[in-house]
Amino acid sequence: MSTSKNQFILRAGCATALVALIAANASIALADETSKTYTLLATPKTVAWGHYDATSPPVLRINSGDTVVFHTVLTNSPTGLEKAGVKPADVEQDLRDIFKGVDAKDRGPGGHILTGPVYIEGADAGDTLEVRVNKIDLAIPYAYNAFRYGAGFQTDDFPYSRIKIIPLDRATRTAHFAPGIDIPLHPFFGSMGVAPPPEFGRYDSAPPTIIGGNMDNKELVQGSTVYYPVFVPGALFQIGDGHAGQGNGEVDITAMETSLVGTLQFVLHKGMKTAPYPWAETPTHYISMGFDDDLTVAAHKAVAGMINLLVEHKHMSRDDAYMLISVAGDIDITELVDHNKGVHVMLPKSIFTQQKQN
Numbered sequence: 001m002s003t004s005k006n007q008f009i010l011r012a013g014c015a016t017a018l019v020a021l022i023a024a025n026a027s028i029a030l031a032d033e034t035s036k037t038y039t040l041l042a043t044p045k046t047v048a049w050g051h052y053d054a055t056s057p058p059v060l061r062i063n064s065g066d067t068v069v070f071h072t073v074l075t076n077s078p079t080g081l082e083k084a085g086v087k088p089a090d091v092e093q094d095l096r097d098i099f100k101g102v103d104a105k106d107r108g109p110g111g112h113i114l115t116g117p118v119y120i121e122g123a124d125a126g127d128t129l130e131v132r133v134n135k136i137d138l139a140i141p142y143a144y145n146a147f148r149y150g151a152g153f154q155t156d157d158f159p160y161s162r163i164k165i166i167p168l169d170r171a172t173r174t175a176h177f178a179p180g181i182d183i184p185l186h187p188f189f190g191s192m193g194v195a196p197p198p199e200f201g202r203y204d205s206a207p208p209t210i211i212g213g214n215m216d217n218k219e220l221v222q223g224s225t226v227y228y229p230v231f232v233p234g235a236l237f238q239i240g241d242g243h244a245g246q247g248n249g250e251v252d253i254t255a256m257e258t259s260l261v262g263t264l265q266f267v268l269h270k271g272m273k274t275a276p277y278p279w280a281e282t283p284t285h286y287i288s289m290g291f292d293d294d295l296t297v298a299a300h301k302a303v304a305g306m307i308n309l310l311v312e313h314k315h316m317s318r319d320d321a322y323m324l325i326s327v328a329g330d331i332d333i334t335e336l337v338d339h340n341k342g343v344h345v346m347l348p349k350s351i352f353t354q355q356k357q358n
Contacts, residue, residue: 035065042071042094042115044101050110050205052213054198054232058119064268070115072240073098074259076144084144084163092140092259110205112191112241119234120266127230128269129194135263136187136222141168143175143244143256152253153336166256168244175244175256183245187260190216190241197231207339208291212278215289216335217344218246224282229274250335277305286347291340298343299331306345
């Protein structure tokens with residue numbers, strides 16, 4: 001457990017209009033002069049390899065309002081990176097230590113190396129955990145993209161495997177995919193989630209579900225906020241699967257996979273229910289999400305989630321909410337490749353010209 005580098009912080013700034021609306025009916029502990037910032041490194045003792053689990057012991061305990069600086073590592077092996085052309089000196093020592101130090105019995109069933117879990121004091125089933133993504137930094141100057149047979153949306157067209165190392169330019173904020181092809185960087189965490197209900201057991205880190213998890217939603221960049229339903233005491237939040245950027249769909253099963261450092265603040269909303277899936281907001285949009293092996297069912301879930309959001313937080317009728325999504329919302333495919341497919345609804349905040357108050 002690495003909880004050194006604690007420091008007191010002062011936090012200023014206005015909450016979003018939606019959070020202000022929620023606050024009228026919820027008991028919220030906001031950050032103040034007593035809140036702390038913790039740094040959580042990625043080590044063999046501070047990661048959960050390939051799963052979310054209600055029985056995982058927390059590696060850090062914090063209070064509502066606290067901030068955690070998470071160090072994460074990419075989902076690949078040192079050997080695999082070196083075979084792909086990464087110089088041994090450029091492979092993170094943290095990644096080497098984790099591969100050497102995590103027992104085989106503690107790995108799987110998925111492949112993501114997730115930092116955590118973090119226990120939020122006072123959180124319990126039926127609450128909502130607000131997670132503010134305040135900052136995301138690149139940890140290494142490269143990413144990789146890879147595909148293999150048996151995975152990916154077009155797997156029958158590519159019955160072999162390939163990996164590409166993609167240099168990341170911090171100065172220009174671009175990824176040099178190939179000569180003449182530069183991609184703007186939009187770093188985000190592919191996997192952010194809470195522990196599932198105990199009856200789920202050790203849940204595979206690959207398929208996104210009610211806990212969030214491997215959502216692979218490229219909208220959840222710096223400045224976004226995600227609201228999670230809480231299923232177990234402490235919520236047990238985990239994070240990883242860093243991406244320097246990604247296209248909607250993530251069709252070959254990987255994005256620009258890299259290691260990231262994320263600064264996240266946690267705010268607990270006692271008694272406020274969020275169900276059945278997490279939802280999010282960015283500075284410009286509200287986002288609902290749905291996950292299912294059937295893409296049509298996932299879309300139904302995402303639209304239903306936005307209807308519920310508008311009814312609960314904008315006090316709209318269900319009829320008007322349904323109509324509003326049809327005339328102003330965008331239905332996007334989040335990803336097609338993680339067993340459970342993802343769909344999200346994007347609704348612009350700008351259309352709400354006057355906020356209703358409770």
